[in-house]
Amino acid sequence: MWSRRTVMVSAAASLALSNAAFAAPASVERWGVYEIALKGPQTGNPFDEVTLSAVFVSGARRVVVPGFYDGEGVYRVRFSPPETGGWSWATQSNIRALSGQTGRFEATAPTGQNHGPVRVTKDGYHFAYADGTPFRQIGTTCYAWAQQSDAKCAETLTTLSTSPFNKLRMCIFPNVTAESIDPFVRTGSGDRDWDAKRFDPAFFRRYEDRIRRLGALGIEADIILFHPYNKARGFSNMSRADDERYIRYVSARFSAYRNVWWAMGNEYDGIKTKVMDDWDHLFQVLQAADPHDRLRSIHNINVYYDHRKPWITHASFQNGSAVLDDARAQPYRNFAQKAVIFDEVCYEGNSVKRWGNLTGEQLVMRFWWGTIAGTYVGHSEAYSEPGRTDGSWLGQGGKLIGTSPPRLAFLKTILDTAPTPGIEPIETWYDKHMGGKPFEYYLRYFGAAEPTEWVFELPGRKDDPKNTYRVDIIDTWNMTITPVEGVFTMDIKDAYSFHDPKRPVVTLPGKKWIALRITRVTGKDGVWTNPDLD
Structure with missing residues (x-):
């Protein structure tokens, strides 16, 4: 040497x-x-x-x-x-x-839609761009889209340009059939015939082109560094020295792009050649190598990483049932003590696999439960189509054919006018099924229930403000907002709640997927405005 x-x-x-x-x-x-x-x-x-x-x-x-x-x-x-x-x-x-x-x-000075990189807010549980603009995460996963043909990548970008998604999880090492598969210089024709000490710059130029194109669409690139699904190639089973070289190289190449996030591992606990000490070490290598301090997370199959460790900026979880109710989702914030994204909650699709056969209604429901729990949720879809070798957007991208994306776009319009820094869970322990900002703004979600009325009660103690509110009935599936006539003026009901004794209930349509938006009346015209956005 x-x-x-x-x-x-x-x-x-x-x-x-x-x-x-x-x-x-x-x-x-x-x-x-x-x-x-x-x-x-x-x-x-x-x-x-x-x-x-x-x-x-x-x-x-x-x-x-x-x-x-x-x-x-x-x-x-x-x-x-x-x-x-x-x-x-x-x-x-x-x-x-x-x-x-x-x-x-x-x-x-920045221009246009340049709001800077996304950071975790000061409260620790939400996200905002560097200039303070709120970032309401509506993410998707498309593992190996960046390694597909130029034509397929262009189709994916066209799809994303009209989608609600503002974050996309993507692998460096492709985990399904791809056109570009060699991040390292080849030394022969076998699966393991590559040199971990020599990168293929053409591979990485191609990949960073995809990062830039996502950035032009205002989409964050959540870059997955390791995963267990390239066993034949062995990219995620390198020596520690080779892992370190790889992390330093991708950080030097990619970290200057403001839309980059780092995901150390996807289903990290499925990589059996690494133990917890290895993951801790690699996070410290990444943190030291990245002068731009981009967001950092790690994603599990079964074993939850300790997200309280200082190199973790936010928690990424896989759990198909945690967002079937806000009371299940909210404790994950307590565990992580950081912003939580359920990046994988099973996917909309027609797969024979149980993780890829949710209906659109079931996936959208998970987004709403996660939202009122003060957390964030991720999408993907696994529909089989002729000509798709892996059968899904999840693996290769292309077109979205599911029914959930328009409803997630509708959810995003709701969140874009919600208070900052984000929706907070409200009395989750007492099954209020409500999130928002106390005494200012509430979202009450009913999920698959079909009530015809709701007893209008808001949490409050005797010395808390007893405000006046307007109510909107939101059909989260049919994407309609129907104002309830008049206002509701709160008074004490008991030691823990307020109500309007003249209007004790709100009449509901008796349908699934209904939510209520309850907003404090402010201003001379009696219309609620968001003081955080004014």
Whole structure:
């Protein structure tokens, strides 16, 4: 190794300082991607033998950003400026031609739909973009869409462009039939004939193109780093050193894109070659490697990871029954003490597998129960169609044919006008089946029940505000909102609740999938407005 490295340094010395940086932009938007490209050595193994980073400075702010080798003698450093203003940079490397390069650029104010990366809100249980705009997660899973043909990827993006989904879970290592399957350089024709020390830059260029295209649609890319479904290839069963190299490489390539999230594992406990200490270690490697501090989670089959660990930003759960009721879902927040996304709750579809045969009604119901529990829920579908080798959007993307997406789009319109930072569970222990913001805004969900009336009671103690409310009847399946005539003025009913003694009940349509939206009357015109959004 030492002799190879010496040869590389000697070769680089002959190039000396003639290897200036390629032209870099003079400015980039805050939270955009500023890229430095440098010409350097191609001999030996640049992935292992060349170190490169750049130090970015603006005032008292100093950020060290790792670089990566992109093949054909090109090295890159990508940085997403967290603040506006002037930034200077200088490179550091063990190769003379790559070290000591300098430059400056201006980070300008963001424009259009650039709200910055998504972060967890200060309360710890919800999400917002960096500029404070609420992020109401309506996610989907499409594992290997990014590795399909260009035509299939284009079809998936077209589908997403008119969908309600603002986050998409996607694997780096494909888990179903795909066109692009080799993240590492091939050394032969066998499944295990690849070199973990040498990445295939073309594979990763293709993948990051998909990340960028999702970003242009306003969709977060929840990138799955490992999963148990490539046993023949063995990508998730590498040595610790190879895992570390892989994590550092993908972080250097992808973390500057503001729509990137990290999912360390999908069904992580199905990977039997790793133990809990390995996962903890890899999270620490990722946290140290990512100067942009993107969101980080891990997804289970049966064994729940301890999401209270400091490198976890939010909890990702798989559980098909946890969102059959808000009282089942809400304790997961207590366990994690962080924002919760039920990324997998079984899927809408016609699969013979029990995890892929929900009706659209059953999936939408899970979203509503999860919502009023103060959590978030994920979608996918597993419908078989001719020509689909894995039989689903879940694996390869393409078109959505299920009945749930329009209803999830309708749910999103409800959430977009709800209080910030998000819906909070309200007296879950007492089966109120209600979430919102106490004394301001409530969602009451009835699920598959078909009541013809509801006794109008709101939780409250004697010293709590006794406000006046309007009520809307929401048909979550037929996507209608029907205002109830008049208002309800609260007074004390008992030690724990308020009611309107003149209007004790709300008449309901006796149908499934009904919700109520109860909003405090404010303003001179008697119409409720969201003070958090005004």
